[in-house]
Amino acid sequence: MERRVPGSEQMNWLRAALLAALISSCAVISSAEDRAIPLNQLRSGSEFLSPELRALQADAFANPGMLWVERGAKLWSTPAGSAGQSCASCHQDAAKTMRGVAASYPRVDAKSGFLLNVEARINQCRSERQAVAPFRYESDDLLSLTAYVNSFSKxxxxxxxxxxxxxxxxxxxxxxxxxxxxxxxxSCAQCHEENWGKNLYAERISQGHPNAYPAYRMEWQSMGSLERRLRACLSGVRAEMLPYGAQEYRNLALFLAWRAQGLPMESPGIRR
Amino acid sequence: MASYRIDGDEVRASLTGAAGDAGRGRSIVLNRSEGACLLCHSLPPSELGAEPFMGNLAPSLAGVGSRMTAGQLRLRMIDSTRINSATIMPAYYRIEGLNQVALAYRGKPVLSAEQIEDVVAYLRQLK
Incomplete structure (x- = not known):
């Protein structure tokens, strides 16, 4: 039995109008976003790991990536350059100033218009603020500071x-x-969109999300950046690897981050 | 690169003019650095040898010799995109129209004409 209440006609009209507005706005969003993997079906790479590796990632005392994070903590407050500036001189306590920051990278630097990842942002500070040479890509120093900054976005x-x-x-x-x-x-999509969850030999293909990086990868027995991971796929398909820092990697990293929009950051992650 | 003619979904003539060697073909299929076919395909357990792992992205090769002619197998290996433009299967005998190929592989097909014929001969035996 439907209960009639005073003013219900008006309420129904309002509801219908709201519903229509909602439907039309949803249609606009979905066509503009065009997501191959819907947001509610995103699965982090950690879900494709063995239980042992998942446990290793979750345990901050056992996670080998924490060695780089600890080294990064020291670098954060170590002065560099003739002006004796450290990261902490400007950014103070990273636990406060860096909280959640890495989750919005790669992002465009408003002043230069360049797309920067965290590594490039750190090196920009070194050139412009500290007047010292940038860290070399994949050096322990750059991986450590990046891992330290990213750890506050976990x-x-x-x-x-x-x-x-x-x-x-x-x-x-x-x-x-x-x-x-x-x-x-x-293409990236042929494995990570069309065939994730299936096996290449015995290895399950993940959805290819960037949320663990810099990550400690068992295959490397070391920490490495997202770019290094992208190069591993390029090598697998026998494609030419671009130099570290190439614009193409950053563009791709931005697309990957958008694909993973809403997925929690895990760095320092553990990956196979 | 040997030239070839496509008839329907087949390349009927051998790329080398000779029949392949099924024994060598089997080792190409199993070898991880040559064909690496088992990255995606599976074989009947009796054919596996020392390779313990098989992928499951692509159809099983069990009985493929009964399902397809030598000509059909040959075209699918030469360039599977001729049959399905969206296929994930690499073109094993094609050097044109590829992007950003690593220097060491540029201008070279994944397998040689002889290797293609060896694999065709092996697959035809999988009845």
């Missing part, structure tokens, strides 16, 4: 900006993601 959800001055980078990243490359003629 469990923060990835949330990157892809419009405005980020749009060109984002679209270039998307194009690269769907383009076949290498002698094996494969």
């Amino acid at each position: 469990d923060y959800k990835i949330n990157v900006v892809i419009d405005g001055n980020a749009e060109t980078y984002f679209e270039a990243g998307r194009t690269l993601y769907y383009r076949r490359s290498g002698q094996m003629n494969l």
